Amino acid sequence: METITIKDIAKALGLSTSTVSRALRNSYEINPETKKLVMEYAERMNYRPNPIALSLRDSKSKSIGVIIPEIANHFFSQLINGIESIAYNLGYHVVIFQSHESYEREVANTNYLVSRKVDGLLISLSSLTTNLFHFQDLMERGLPIVFLDRVPNAIETHKVVVDNFAGSYEATEHLIKSGRKRIAHLTSPIYLSITTERLAGYKQALEDYGLPFDESYVKYCYHGGKVATENEAAVQEMLEMPEPPDAIFTASDRLTTGCMSVLQKKNIKIPQQIAIVGFTNISVAELLNPPLTAVVQPAMEMGQQAVELLIRLIEHPQKTDVFETRSLKTSLIIRESSVGKAEAL
Amino acid sequence: METITIKDIAKALGLSTSTVSRALRNSYEINPETKKLVMEYAERMNYRPNPIALSLRDSKSKSIGVIIPEIANHFFSQLINGIESIAYNLGYHVVIFQSHESYEREVANTNYLVSRKVDGLLISLSSLTTNLFHFQDLMERGLPIVFLDRVPNAIETHKVVVDNFAGSYEATEHLIKSGRKRIAHLTSPIYLSITTERLAGYKQALEDYGLPFDESYVKYCYHGGKVATENEAAVQEMLEMPEPPDAIFTASDRLTTGCMSVLQKKNIKIPQQIAIVGFTNISVAELLNPPLTAVVQPAMEMGQQAVELLIRLIEHPQKTDVFETRSLKTSLIIRESSVGKAEAL
DNA sequence: CTGAAAGCGCTAACAA
DNA sequence: TTGTTAGCGCTTTCAG
Numbered sequence: 108m109e110t111i112t113i114k115d116i117a118k119a120l121g122l123s124t125s126t127v128s129r130a131l132r133n134s135y136e137i138n139p140e141t142k143k144l145v146m147e148y149a150e151r152m153n154y155r156p157n158p159i160a161l162s163l164r165d166s167k168s169k170s171i172g173v174i175i176p177e178i179a180n181h182f183f184s185q186l187i188n189g190i191e192s193i194a195y196n197l198g199y200h201v202v203i204f205q206s207h208e209s210y211e212r213e214v215a216n217t218n219y220l221v222s223r224k225v226d227g228l229l230i231s232l233s234s235l236t237t238n239l240f241h242f243q244d245l246m247e248r249g250l251p252i253v254f255l256d257r258v259p260n261a262i263e264t265h266k267v268v269v270d271n272f273a274g275s276y277e278a279t280e281h282l283i284k285s286g287r288k289r290i291a292h293l294t295s296p297i298y299l300s301i302t303t304e305r306l307a308g309y310k311q312a313l314e315d316y317g318l319p320f321d322e323s324y325v326k327y328c329y330h331g332g333k334v335a336t337e338n339e340a341a342v343q344e345m346l347e348m349p350e351p352p353d354a355i356f357t358a359s360d361r362l363t364t365g366c367m368s369v370l371q372k373k374n375i376k377i378p379q380q381i382a383i384v385g386f387t388n389i390s391v392a393e394l395l396n397p398p399l400t401a402v403v404q405p406a407m408e409m410g411q412q413a414v415e416l417l418i419r420l421i422e423h424p425q426k427t428d429v430f431e432t433r434s435l436k437t438s439l440i441i442r443e444s445s446v447g448k449a450e451a452l
Numbered sequence: 453m454e455t456i457t458i459k460d461i462a463k464a465l466g467l468s469t470s471t472v473s474r475a476l477r478n479s480y481e482i483n484p485e486t487k488k489l490v491m492e493y494a495e496r497m498n499y500r501p502n503p504i505a506l507s508l509r510d511s512k513s514k515s516i517g518v519i520i521p522e523i524a525n526h527f528f529s530q531l532i533n534g535i536e537s538i539a540y541n542l543g544y545h546v547v548i549f550q551s552h553e554s555y556e557r558e559v560a561n562t563n564y565l566v567s568r569k570v571d572g573l574l575i576s577l578s579s580l581t582t583n584l585f586h587f588q589d590l591m592e593r594g595l596p597i598v599f600l601d602r603v604p605n606a607i608e609t610h611k612v613v614v615d616n617f618a619g620s621y622e623a624t625e626h627l628i629k630s631g632r633k634r635i636a637h638l639t640s641p642i643y644l645s646i647t648t649e650r651l652a653g654y655k656q657a658l659e660d661y662g663l664p665f666d667e668s669y670v671k672y673c674y675h676g677g678k679v680a681t682e683n684e685a686a687v688q689e690m691l692e693m694p695e696p697p698d699a700i701f702t703a704s705d706r707l708t709t710g711c712m713s714v715l716q717k718k719n720i721k722i723p724q725q726i727a728i729v730g731f732t733n734i735s736v737a738e739l740l741n742p743p744l745t746a747v748v749q750p751a752m753e754m755g756q757q758a759v760e761l762l763i764r765l766i767e768h769p770q771k772t773d774v775f776e777t778r779s780l781k782t783s784l785i786i787r788e789s790s791v792g793k794a795e796a797l
Numbered sequence: 798c799t800g801a802a803a804g805c806g807c808t809a810a811c812a813a
Numbered sequence: 814t815t816g817t818t819a820g821c822g823c824t825t826t827c828a829g
Contacts, residue, residue, distance in 0.1 A: 114806075124816090129808085160808095203548050469824090
């Protein structure tokens with residue numbers, strides 16, 4: 108795997124490495140003829156600067172690290188596509204890691220990316236992260252970080268989120284207006300920002316429409332839906348309540364499909380017996396049985412905005428005095444899973 | 453972002469950098485006491501070797517590059533999970549890139565990974581890759597590469613695939629036995645290995661059961677399903693044939709869901725009017741309307757075996773005289789989309 | 798047992 | 814306009 112280096116070019120052309128280096132960077136202080144000579148030779152030999160050497164020298168890498176819970180999730184893969192589309196245009200490479208909803212892996216990935224000298228970090232917290240020291244420490248040491256979707260309250264930096272409260276309110280309102288009375292909420296761990304915000308929107312809608320809020324209709328899945336058994340148990344508990352719900356509002360992709368699976372297995376009719384609205388970007392929502400009503404997040408755009416903010420932070424670190432939190436709008440797409448008259452279970 | 457280096461430790465302890473380096477690597481030629489001193493200090497200061505410096509020195513990185521068409525696809529994300537699970541245990545990091553089914557991006561990603569000194573490459577070809585020079589060149593220069601799923605015939609190296617012929621044969625046979633007579637095949641570009649193999653299995657089944665093979669029942673999607681319009685047009689063409697198919701065997705995730713979308717829009721009943729079997733790992737197959745019969749690939753295991761082969765190649769380059777192609781089995785999971793009597797369109 | 802020095806590829810301050 | 818040198822962090826001869 109030998110590759111040609113500046114030294115090789117210098118030797119071949121009888122020049123010094125610095126002259127070659129300067130010529131390649133098109134420095135004004137180099138004789139046009141020399142420049143041409145060098146450029147052409149480099150081109151011919153297919154010279155490529157060694158980014159490792161550059162990183163070592165400059166302690167930067169023109170790359171940004173992304174840590175998300177899971178790739179196998181349409182919301183996150185769209186997020187990545189948004190991130191990549193912008194990053195590549197601005198000359199940055201994107202290195203993707205999955206935390207698999209594990210705090211330990213999030214920390215390990217973070218450390219690795221930092222040691223690899225990424226210029227900045229884009230993070231969506233794992234559902235099990237409660238300690239933020241690994242990020243706080245980095246921020247204090249000057250590493251630019253932007254959070255998206257699952258963001259920490261305790262850290263001051265740019266953030267890109269959706270209006271979870273509004274999205275959740277709208278979903279709940281829709282269920283209420285469709286005549287549902289006992290609306291349950293299946294969600295992620297309470298210490299995630301998205302969980303509390305969605306919960307708040309849900310509560311507010313209930314209150315505004317005069318429905319009682321009953322804590323026992325809210326089930327938290329510690330692993331954010333990753334662990335199927337936990338998921339199933341939560342739905343099962345709902346079904347076994349003295350007054351089972353006539354609608355379930357689910358807070359993520361996994362939670363939604365997991366919930367539908369259980370209902371299907373139990374032959375519970377959706378939406379007649381239980382209506383479903385999912386906070387999800389699942390790609391085949393309209394192919395499901397029944398087609399799924401969904402609160403959709405502009406994932407691509409979230410990714411794009413987040414990189415933009417991050418790269419601005421990287422390239423103009425001093426210029427940032429105030430951090431912004433951008434909040435994008437969700438859209439409620441109504442399909443069959445939530446409409447029509449309720450039937451007793 | 454200053455981090456502590458060997459030099460700092462040396463200075464603090466009044467030693468030379470080489471002594472510190474050796475102590476940290478637990479070299480036999482270092483006085484146990486010095487060793488202990490250094491180790492403890494390093495531990496206390498949270499010293500981490502700079503991997504960039506190591507890469508520059510050794511031209512290796514303890515990391516492997518993965519280039520796949522698309523993350524937003526269950527088959528590939530499972531593949532990645534398989535790859536990661538093994539790689540981490542063996543101390544390698546995994547760097548993931550998407551070609552987005554574009555030859556140019558595949559080449560660009562390859563070059564980048566190589567310049568970043570990955571120790572090896574795991575590749576699943578883009579649907580538009582016909583020229584293999586970028587890989588051939590690297591292999592000749594000694595870079596270990598293992599292909600998986602979409603593999604090139606023209607390159608000799610380890611490969612991990614599924615038995616596409618058998619999977620396809622089984623799917624087609626199933627449709628025939630369910631009474632279907634005009635079975636169409638919606639597939640990827642013909643120059644992908646998976647396409648020709650699946651096509652061959654399909655043909656063989658038709659032949660074995662005495663059904664005619666009609667080339668016009670086979671539609672190739674140049675972009676492997678990525679471009680929805682192309683996808684739709686292909687299905688549309690099928691429907692407009694003088695004798696439209698009574699079953700469609702689709703060759704990938706995207707092709708399958710795209711096809712189902714079109715049929716749904718046109719109010720064509722599945723499976724009554726057209727039965728569907730998909731060569732797909734889509735996670736919600738059983739939640740679809742109707743639940744989807746699928747040829748499922750052991751994606752996780754494919755990923756695991758591929759990294760194992762790759763890492764073996766990396767760590768014992770000389771020991772490999774023969775390359776192996778591992779072929780794993782698919783499984784046909786029968787659901788409603790392909791059973792029951794056929795009705796005229 | 799420990800240290801000095803070179804080198805991985807590149808750039809920039811300093812000299813010429 | 815070009816060359817020399819040092820240094821980014823680390824390991825490894827080669828010399829003590």
